[in-house]
Amino acid sequence: MTNLEHLGIAVQDLKAATALYTSLLGIAPYKQEHVASETVDTVFFRVGGSKIELLAGTAPESAITKYLEKKGEGIHHVAFEVNDIRAEMARLRAEGFVLLNEEPKRGADNKLVCFVHPKSAAGVLVELCQEIINA
């Protein structure tokens, strides 16, 4: 794991939360992106070497929609950058962590991602992110 890639925050109203975090951070977001595979809309802010990812669900089956129904708005996950996501997944499996993905999948912000079950990580949903280098 090379650095804290982003902090994922689940929000009910993405437009309102984007205005709030623009005011809070004093900077504008650098991108908004829909991730169909996760049925989420995301907004990203750069904060130093890390990012804030605001997430809103776009369907009832969205993990974010379900999370909001149960827990309300707040920190949803922490994401770490890795150089080789498949090697990290193998290492974590060997160490007994429960992964939520058989294979990495395409996430937001040009990344390959996977998730570690919160039960394996002291109650924190952990995401691994590897930059997709376009050949």
Ligand SMILES: CC[C@H](C(=O)O)C(=O)SCCNC(=O)CCNC(=O)[C@H](O)C(C)(C)COP(=O)(O)OP(=O)(O)OC[C@H]1O[C@@H](n2cnc3c(N)ncnc32)[C@H](O)[C@@H]1OP(=O)(O)O
């Ligand atoms: C990929 C695009 C983007 C990116 O950055 O690239 C994203 O980050 S997308 C983010 C949204 N997608 C995901 O979160 C995918 C992975 N998540 C899941 O597979 C589920 O949400 C899962 C398995 C974490 C929870 O599933 P579900 O809600 O159906 O199960 P439960 O509600 O029964 O939860 C089981 C257990 O886990 C606790 N829980 C659930 N969510 C979280 C969380 N975000 N952080 C910490 N703990 C969480 C929940 O409270 C249950 O615990 P219990 O003690 O039994 O109450």
Ligand SMILES: [Co+2]
């Ligand atoms: Co994320």
